[in-house]
Each structure stands twice: as structure tokens, then as C-alpha cells.
Amino acid sequence: MISPVASTLGELLASGAQVGTGGLRFVDRRERARFVSWSQVERRAAAAAGALRSQGVEPGECVAIVLRTSPRFFDAFFGTLLAGAVPVPLYPPVRLGRLAEYHQVTAAMLAAVRARRLVSEPTVARLLGDTVDACDPHVDLIVLEDPPRVLSKPTIRSPRSDDLALVQFSSGTTVEPKPVALSHRAILAQVRTLNDHWRDLAGASGVSWLPLYHDMGLIGCVFPALELAAELTLIAPETFIHRPAIWLRTLSRYRGTVSPAPNFAYGLCLEKIRDDELEGVDLSPWRIALNGAEPVSAEVMRRFNRRFAGWGLAPEVLAPVYGLSEASLAVTFSDLETPFTSARFDRRELAMSGRAVADSDGRELVSVGKALPGFEIEIRGGHGGALTDRCVGRVWVRGPSLMDGYLNRPRATAEALVDGWLDTGDRAFLDRGELYLVGRDKDILIVRGRNHAPEEIERAIDGVEGIRTGCAAAVSYRPEGAAAEALLLFVERRPGRRSRSELAATCHGEVLARTGLALDHVEVLSPGTLPRTSSGKIRRREALARYRAGELEPPRRFHLGHYLLSMIPSRRQRHRRRTAS
Amino acid sequence: MSTRAEILRQIEALAAAKLDWRGELSESSRLAEDLALDSLRAMSLIIEIENHFRISLEPTDEEGVETVGDLVSIVAQLKSGEG
Numbered sequence: 001m002i003s004p005v006a007s008t009l010g011e012l013l014a015s016g017a018q019v020g021t022g023g024l025r026f027v028d029r030r031e032r033a034r035f036v037s038w039s040q041v042e043r044r045a046a047a048a049a050g051a052l053r054s055q056g057v058e059p060g061e062c063v064a065i066v067l068r069t070s071p072r073f074f075d076a077f078f079g080t081l082l083a084g085a086v087p088v089p090l091y092p093p094v095r096l097g098r099l100a101e102y103h104q105v106t107a108a109m110l111a112a113v114r115a116r117r118l119v120s121e122p123t124v125a126r127l128l129g130d131t132v133d134a135c136d137p138h139v140d141l142i143v144l145e146d147p148p149r150v151l152s153k154p155t156i157r158s159p160r161s162d163d164l165a166l167v168q169f170s171s172g173t174t175v176e177p178k179p180v181a182l183s184h185r186a187i188l189a190q191v192r193t194l195n196d197h198w199r200d201l202a203g204a205s206g207v208s209w210l211p212l213y214h215d216m217g218l219i220g221c222v223f224p225a226l227e228l229a230a231e232l233t234l235i236a237p238e239t240f241i242h243r244p245a246i247w248l249r250t251l252s253r254y255r256g257t258v259s260p261a262p263n264f265a266y267g268l269c270l271e272k273i274r275d276d277e278l279e280g281v282d283l284s285p286w287r288i289a290l291n292g293a294e295p296v297s298a299e300v301m302r303r304f305n306r307r308f309a310g311w312g313l314a315p316e317v318l319a320p321v322y323g324l325s326e327a328s329l330a331v332t333f334s335d336l337e338t339p340f341t342s343a344r345f346d347r348r349e350l351a352m353s354g355r356a357v358a359d360s361d362g363r364e365l366v367s368v369g370k371a372l373p374g375f376e377i378e379i380r381g382g383h384g385g386a387l388t389d390r391c392v393g394r395v396w397v398r399g400p401s402l403m404d405g406y407l408n409r410p411r412a413t414a415e416a417l418v419d420g421w422l423d424t425g426d427r428a429f430l431d432r433g434e435l436y437l438v439g440r441d442k443d444i445l446i447v448r449g450r451n452h453a454p455e456e457i458e459r460a461i462d463g464v465e466g467i468r469t470g471c472a473a474a475v476s477y478r479p480e481g482a483a484a485e486a487l488l489l490f491v492e493r494r495p496g497r498r499s500r501s502e503l504a505a506t507c508h509g510e511v512l513a514r515t516g517l518a519l520d521h522v523e524v525l526s527p528g529t530l531p532r533t534s535s536g537k538i539r540r541r542e543a544l545a546r547y548r549a550g551e552l553e554p555p556r557r558f559h560l561g562h563y564l565l566s567m568i569p570s571r572r573q574r575h576r577r578r579t580a581s
Numbered sequence: 582m583s584t585r586a587e588i589l590r591q592i593e594a595l596a597a598a599k600l601d602w603r604g605e606l607s608e609s610s611r612l613a614e615d616l617a618l619d620s621l622r623a624m625s626l627i628i629e630i631e632n633h634f635r636i637s638l639e640p641t642d643e644e645g646v647e648t649v650g651d652l653v654s655i656v657a658q659l660k661s662g663e664g
Contacts, residue, residue, distance in 0.1 A: 243628075
């Protein structure tokens with residue numbers, strides 16, 4: 001018997017399938033479509049669940065899923081749920097090389113959730129051999145048939161709404177991967193909040209090219225469409241990246257009403273789409289283009305509006321939003337029926353005194369809107385007290401869709417969740433309920449909507465000749481007016497013959513080869529220039545703040561304290577010496 | 582059938598047209614370091630190569646591909662396989 005109000009994702013699938021409308025449409029890069037109705041999705045998932053159970057999948061265990069955007073992904077995802085287990089979508093291998101790094105990152109994520117099984121497809125599975133071989137305890141690779149063979153539906157205890165539903169990673173990294181554990185209750189609360197908020201506008205047709213291992217793609221697009229028994233048209237992320245016009249053409253062809261994306265995607269459209277690719281395109285059905293997952297640029301949105309107005313894009317469609325995977329997805333939404341708003345603030349006051357003071361020549365900040373119904377935002381100061389309007393502080397969030405915690409990481413959970421409030425690590429101020437993001441307190445790099453740990457990049461240049469080991473800081477920020485975050489690396493040089501540009505080029509190459517990330521700039525500094533804590537740890541945000549203020553300078557020659565500090569090896573150098581001896 | 586030198590020149594032309602690559606490529610050019618291929622550019626190059634040579638590259642084909650020469654080998658192999 002299906003309950004009228006779903007309390008688990010499995011029930012959501014059952015009730016969505018029962019309605020008899022809607023489903024998933026997969027558009028390939030030649031723009032051919034394949035439609036799979038929600039009831040077909042459910043039938044395939046039930047068969048997949050039987051197959052997974054027969055392969056030994058136990059209720060409650062974490063099952064990793066490495067699949068590209070395809071019906072197979074949903075077989076594995078919903079199949080795992082119907083088998084009573086917990087899906088953990090991970091990203092598929094990057095194309096063209098750097099598999100060593102991919103194996104490491106994937107193995108670290110598998111270990112973090114203690115996964116013993118990984119579901120993939122034949123071509124990807126062969127590449128994953130090295131990943132799973134390196135895992136301890138052993139991980140079994142499962143390849144489901146396409147479509148899954150029909151077996152009897154497994155009989156399992158149905159999960160309760162407070163049980164773990166899925167695990168998503170807030171960043172893909174070998175350095176302390178953080179598995180965000182979400183309950184059925186939290187996810188469904190997020191889905192209902194979204195649908196309640198946009199139901200009248202979103203209609204029944206979504207389009208998404210977002211990866212399915214990303215909260216915005218899965219929780220923001222797939223589940224809301226399923227709850228409404230609506231149509232969702234999916235494009236593979238690589239198809240969009242290669243030819244962004246396909247996104248807009250697909251929106252037009254299927255009269256898509258809602259489609260979210262990170263800021264960089266709107267910039268990519270401006271950069272790559274030619275007018276002749278949009279012949280006959282009509283964007284007027286598009287009602288909601290959410291812009292989130294990374295800092296939002298007013299300039300990019302203005303240009304996007306100007307550029308595509310001729311194809312029927314209305315100015316109120318672009319809507320900045322704010323959220324994070326630890327809150328399932330969205331926390332704030334800007335008004336969906338009016339154009340986005342921004343304001344300019346005195347740079348110095350924002351940075352130095354933490355106050356938002358209007359200044360017509362100041363830094364332009366976009367409002368990401370107000371807290372969604374059921375959510376609360378508090379801006380807290382250094383001592384934890386709530387700040388008043390227009391004071392910059394740390395963003396804390398409370399609401400119905402917060403994570404249970406980081407899976408198997410009690411210490412990280414205790415730091416992030418305090419008395420029911422989530423510490424986002426973001427810096428912002430509120431102005432009459434509207435949230436304006438100013439920066440981040442956490443050392444996280446955001447590259448095209450994905451989070452990375454700075455250590456990944458800093459470690460990549462260990463051992464570069466002429467660079468002081470352990471004396472590097474990777475930071476990212478969005479320059480004013482830019483479409484994307486800029487990725488910067490500060491390094492300190494050793495005395496030697498290699499020129500600064502030579503050192504910078506080597507660092508650039510090493511980082512690209514080892515992490516797949518292209519740095520926008522490498523700043524080679526004299527020894528001792530990077531600000532450090534009293535224990536010698538490099539202060540990344542301080543380095544960035546000084547760099548942006550044009551004040552990242554070497555210590556003065558005769559400043560004894562700085563001079564001595566520059567002579568002290570960094571923590572990691574000391575560690576290396578110990579381990580070497 | 583295309584010779585290796587022809588394939589190399591065509592890949593160079595694709596990189597110039599689609600990745601704004603300026604300069605000469607040799608078989609020993611490394612993809613990540615010399616061509617500055619991050620994941621986004623790598624994806625673009627793959628699709629351009631597939632479209633241009635009318636071949637289909639699976640992720641498994643790309644295992645161990647580090648240089649432009651490795652890429653030339655794969656294209657040559659897939660082209661000869663179909664002919």
C-alpha cells in the first residue's frame with residue numbers, strides 16, 4: 001500500500017510512478033532523445049534491487065555508484081534504495097589521463113563511507129579496477145545488466161524516514177573527504193520546500209545538464225520532478241561543457257520551465273554559443289534559471305540577460321540562490337518573479353570593519369535572496385553572538401533539511417552542527433532578510449561549482465626544484481565582473497638561478513598534471529612573505545586578502561622577527577626531516 | 582588511411598581552433614603540462630577528435646594516454662580498425 005505522503009525516497013518513486021505522467025528524457029550529444037517514464041524507472045529499479053540483493057547487498061550498507069548520466073545511473077541509484085541500501089554517487093573518471101589522481105580520490109571516498117560494493121558500467125568498470133584493487137577492505141565491482149534482469153522484487157524492511165537515505169560528498173579530495181549523510185526526512189523536506197516554492201512557475205518540465213553526483217542535479221532536479229510526476233530532460237555534463245548551445249536548444253525544444261546551473265555555466269554560454277546555433281530557439285517558456293553552487297556574478301547575469309533577451313529570455317528568470325550540500329541543497333532563494341538585485345558597498349568597510357556601507361563605487365554584491373520557508377539564518381560574530389543587519393559575520397543555518405552529520409566523522413560533525421545549527425563557513429551579512437555573501441571562512445577552493453581542498457594543490461608542488469616545500473597557499477576568489485572563480489597559488493622560492501616565470505610555469509604544470517586543475521596565476525614570492533600563525537601554519541585567507549590589497553610583500557630586510565620566521569622550516573618540512581632521519 | 586604525421590597535424594589544427602592553442606605540437610608534447618588540458622579542455626578535445634576523425638573513444642581507450650603521440654596512436658588504431 002502506498003502512503004499518500006511519501007516518507008522515504010522509495011515511496012517517492014512509487015507514488016511518482018503511480019501517477020502515470022512524466023519521466024526522464026535523456027538527450028545525447030547528437031540531440032537524440034530517449035524517454036523513460038517514471039513507472040519504467042521504478043520497474044527497472046525493482047529489477048536492479050533484486051540483482052543487487054542477489055549479489056549480496058545488505059540493507060543499510062553504502063553502495064558506491066560510478067555511472068554517467070544514463071538510465072543505468074537510475075537503475076543503480078533507485079535499485080540500491082529499493083534494496084534497502086544507501087546510494088553514494090561518485091564522479092566518473094575524468095577523460096584523458098590523470099587516472100592516478102582519480103584512483104586515489106575515489107579510493108579515499110570509498111574508504112570514507114566504508115563501501116564494499118561499487119556499481120558501474122562495463123567501460124568504466126575496467127578503469128575502476130585499479131581503484132578497487134587499492135581498497136582495503138575489499139570492494140566488489142558490480143555491473144548491472146542494461147536493462148536489469150527481472151527478478152523477484154526483494155522483500156526488505158522498508159526504511160524509516162529518519163534512516164540514512166544517501167551520502168553525497170561536499171568535495172572530491174584525498175584530503176579528508178567529507179561524506180554528507182542525509183536522511184530521507186531531510187531530503188524530502190528539501191524537495192517539498194522547492195516544489196512548494198516554485199510549483200506555480202515551474203510547471204511540468206525541467207531541464208538539467210548537472211552531474212547526478214552533485215546535489216543540485218540529483219536533489220534539485222530529479223527528486224522535485226519525481227514528486228510532481230513531471231518531465232525532466234537530462235543532458236550529460238560533458239555534452240553541455242562541449243557545446244553549451246545544446247542546453248538552450250533543449251530548453252526550447254521541450255519547453256523547459258526550470259533549469260538551474262552554477263555561475264560559470266552562464267559565463268560559458270556567453271563565451272561559446274554562436275547565434276547560428278540558436279536558430280528557431282525560443283526561451284520564453286523558461287521561468288526559473290537558478291544560479292547557485294558558487295559565487296554569483298551580477299555582471300555575468302546582466303550580460304546573459306542582454307545576450308539572450310532576443311531569444312525570449314525574460315529578465316526575472318535568472319534567480320541567485322544559496323545553499324550547500326550539508327543542507328541537502330538550497331537555503332535561500334531570491335524572488336522568482338522579479339529580476340535579481342545587487343548593491344554596491346564600501347570595500348574597505350566590508351573588509352576591515354565588517355560593515356556593509358553603501359558606496360556607489362564600491363564592490364557589487366548580489367542578493368541571494370531570503371531564507372526558504374522553514375529555514376533560519378543567523379549571522380554570528382567572532383564570539384558566537386548574533387549580529388545585526390549589515391554586519392558581516394559567519395552564516396549559520398537551521399532548517400528541516402540539514403544533514404545528520406558527516407558519516408563516520410564525529411569530530412567534523414560536532415564542529416559543523418551545534419545545537420541544531422549548521423556552520424556554513426561562509427561570510428555574509430543580512431539586509432532586511434536578504435543574504436549577501438562576502439567570502440568564506442573555510443579554506444575551500446571552488447572550481448566550476450565543485451569544492452576542492454587547498455592541500456591537494458599545495459601538495460602537488462612538493463619537490464619542485466627551487467620552491468620551498470610546505471610554503472605554499474592555494475586560494476580562490478571571484479574577481480569583480482569575472483564569470484568564474486580565479487585559482488591562485490602563492491609559493492615561496494628558494495635562492496637559486498631559476499627565474500620566477502620558470503618556477504611559476506613548473507608549478508602550473510605540476511598542479512595540472514596531478515590534480516587536473518588549471519591555475520589562473522602563480523605568484524612566486526620571496527621566502528617568508530606568506531603570513532603564518534605563531535605555530536608556522538600558513539594563513540591562506542590572510543595571504544589572499546593582502547594580495548588583493550596589493551600588500552603581499554616580503555618581510556623587510558631588517559625586521560628580525562620576520563627574518564627569523566623565514567628561517568624556521570614549515571611544519572611539514574620539519575615532519576619530513578624527522579621521517580627522513 | 583592517414584599517416585601519423587597527418588593525424589598529428591589535424592590534432593594540432595583542432596587544438597588551435599577549439600582550444601586556442603598557439604604553437605606547434607609534437608608527438609612528445611604532454612597533454613596536461615604542454616597543452617594545459619584541464620578536465621574541461623580535455624573533454625572538448627576528445628569530442629572534437631571524435632567528430633573530426635569520425636571515431637568513438639571510450640574512457641578505457643584513453644588509459645595511459647599522456648602525450649599527443651599516444652593520442653595519435655589511438656586515432657590511427659581506431660581508424661585502421663574501421664577500414
